[in-house]
Amino acid sequence: MGSHNEKSHLPPPLDLSRWSRLPAVLMIAGGVAALVGAGVSPKEFGLSWLLSFLFYLSLALGALFLVMVHHLTDAGWSVGIRRFCEHLASLLFPWLALLFVPVLLLAPQIYHWLTLPPTDELIRARWPVFTRAGFAVVSGLFFAVWWLLSSRLRYWSLRQDVTGDALCTHRMRFHSGWGIVAYAATLTGASVLWMQSVQYQFFSAIYGVYFFSGCAWIALATVYVIAVLLQRQRILAGLLKENYFYFIGVLFFAFTIFSAYNEFAQYFVVWNANMPEETFWYLIRENRSWWCLSLILIFGKFFLPFFVMLPVKVKTSLKVMVPVCLWAWLMQFADLAYNVLPAMPQYHFPLASLWIPFACLAFMGGFLSWVFLRQFRSHPPYPQKDPRLLEAMGISLPEEENPPATAPIHGGRS
């Protein structure tokens, strides 16, 4: 790896002060446009708001996953990217919960089933979750779990910055242990209750996994871009070596395949069995302008990134990877739109009112990046005293300091 002459390869430090007002601009412009949208069409606004919310939710949940997996696998290399992943995950509460309030208020506009009489067979079968109170309580439960998880993980991580204690690592592992189970349950529940139920008749067992793969995918794309920025700003330059980008890139590539696998599995099983209670979902999406979106997703979300990232060396080439990551944001948004927007009454892709979701996206993006930047600045940029920090820097311990062997010696000539 090119660590020998890496220093000389680095271009001059990046100056991002010109962009410091961007979050505020996005927030104001997006907020105004979103308000106009809310006035024009509350239903479309509701779905658009939900869509943008889900987009950032997937990002934060993906980051939470990366943090937990770091602890569970006792990873060494990912120490450098962990701190900002913790900040991303901490957006879940209270900030994303705050952004969820409009969804809760507009729920009858967004979720058709809330307006159905309780005698409807499907609604009765899904009692008590499919009631207004059930919806609010379960949603609250999800946020409670995420709050507990993200705040505990960050608390012990920040504490380790001060004490350097191994106990903190053990606590973080403990929280990741129960956390990953709770995470799987809540993420699946959220994907079903918030996203799948916009077309409440549809059901699919892989839906939670499918949403999860999108979460991890978009989080890895974001992590890649943030890591590049931090390296170029010289904030993590000593820590982020080439292998970082290789690992994030490989994971990103793997999740490109995995999310395509999930989408294909869902489509293919539904297509092949051809049962009316499921196929209606894809029939909508195979007709009119939704067909184009389907094809954009097939080629844009899978084939393009797949073939671009196929050669091994590309994963460390920032010039290729950063555009792919930015493209991934668009594709993740399109993918969520593919799931959410067909719930609108007009059965075609809402090109004319597309500005509403983008306004919501800009507003939330501005707001959340403002929060994120504030948190990032008020804490050390990477875990200062993590026991794996040296390993992440590429310094391995001399063998003599390793613990004594526990296995007996057999055979051979020493």
Place this chain on the structure above:
Amino acid sequence: MSKKPYGILAEFETPAALLSAAEKVRDAGYSRWDVFTPFPIHGMDRVMGLKNSLVGWVSLMMGAGAFVSVVGLIWFANAFDYPLLVGGKPMFSVPMTFVPAYIMMIMGAAVGALIGMFAFNELPRFHHPLFAGRRFELVSRDRFVLLIGSTDPKFSPTATRQLLESLGGAHIETIED
């Protein structure tokens, strides 16, 4: 049997010693030299200036070829040569062909990778002049061996041997072709 030399071997104790010797051989201007090790040495590719292996491309081509052939085969068999309506499914459709074509693509790509590896390495070959080396059998055990070939323009039976000696190589041996 001709007594033409094939090259001169020198043996090193550790991978680091071999790596630094290889760097010096390269800096001395030799071009036709090789190292023989019990496992791949990290960083040796760079010292030897080996380009990215083309095995990946062979594999990709074979995989793509297999994919396209199977799609063609399915179209020919089920939609052209003997169309038979089963389960109300179309005679030919993309989702249907994808799975078998994909799995055969993996088969093609895997066979391609192996064939590519053998072809580029000129294997299998059951005789090699180096197998005559007295201590060459130790390469697969724990020795790290450097060979300077006699076809190298800078090769000279005495100067090359002296160079290898100065690099700390042990058991220097001239191998005959």
Place this chain on the structure above:
Amino acid sequence: MAESTVIPEDLKPLAPPAELRRAPVVENNRRLGALTDQLSQFAEGKIPRWWWILFIPAAFCATVLLPVALVYQVSAGVGVWGNNHPVMWGLDIVSFIWWVGVAHAGTLISALLFLTRQHWRTTIGRAAEAMTVFSVMMAGLYPAIHVGRAWFDWFMFPIPNSNGLWPQFRSPLMWDVFAVNTYLVVSMLFWFMGMIPDLAVLRDRATTRPRKFILSLAAMGWTGSARHWHHYEKAYVVLCGLCTLLVFTVSSIVGLDFCTSQLAGWHATIFPLYFVIGAVFCGFGMILVILIPLRKWLRLENVITLSHMDKVAKLALVSGLIIAYIYSMEFFIAWYSNDPYERWVFGHRLFGHTYWFLGWILIGVNVGVTQLLWFKKIRANMKALFVIGLLINLGMFTERFVIVVGSLYQDFLPANWGVYLPTRWDVALYAGSLGAFFMLYLLFIKFLPFIAISEVKGATPQGNPHHPLGGAKGGRS
């Protein structure tokens, strides 16, 4: 990956405390030559008694029981099995899925852990790959005879013939043919290619002429040239990537056999993933069962260390947790979809008649027992791990039985209901294939390099040119 090994003074306080140190890939820190001796001595030494004790019954099952069961079944027809209306798929398909499953963990350990640069996988990768190859062989046996008229098996291959017969490519059962064959070929290629440098090790150590001759042929003339390694490593990465895809594909296709139908209990979009994870989970159980005795008997405790077994156990736990997730998704969707048939099938899995206890075994073992692996003490106790590995295999066999039979025996029409019980010929075939698997495996550990000798050496500090033990002078390189 480690570029430098000497800690600068200012960073010394950051060194991890003793409890968080990394375990070495190979313990005891032996020199490369001694390691080579240790790793190849079993393939070269005398055959120990325990090998014969295991080999003779396995060989009996493989060479007597299996042929008898096969010949009788093929000559008399599938009627000798318990399969009958409405349960047309019985123990044969259950065993098929189970064997495919056992194969998967081998590929996953070997390929995926290579791609993620887990050096510890070098010590158990070969053992796992061999498990894959042999169990795919066993898996392939079942569909070939399940068709009933095994002499017409060639109908399944697209061979141009005068009758104008072509395979029906719209059927998932046809995809199985391609999937299993591809899996067999690719896993054998992968296994063989990985073995070439180690066969060269054995060749160079051979003392007798016939041994030298055979191993020379098998090693393909490998010299260990850096150019060879260069292409070899590339091919290895490509094969690892393909094998990782295969892990996901082959079991997915087996899953598609079920879920592309409309049968309640089979039709679920998560089925492809379900079969993948189930396969991997079952395979990790098998890895534990195979490796725990072998590391002791082959005296490889310093190579297949406790830390490696701990990691395999963790992988089993992870796949077990995903399996638990998928079980709950199945029950959840049965509730959420409000489909009366789905609700019926899943209610009867636990509270039905005839097979209800299997549902509880399934949950009790795959979801319950697996949770023991959360505890470090259990993961460090080889006896406990061995038992858990056995139980996982039993649990996964039960799971496949529940899936196959549990959905078939009560379908949409009550008039169509029936009960399935395996006959002695079902059991004989399964026992025969188990015997054949273990026979092949025992032959493998005795005559071929059971540990990837070259890879293990490359993963030791002595093999790292940037490490002091590899001869590095120290300081930042």
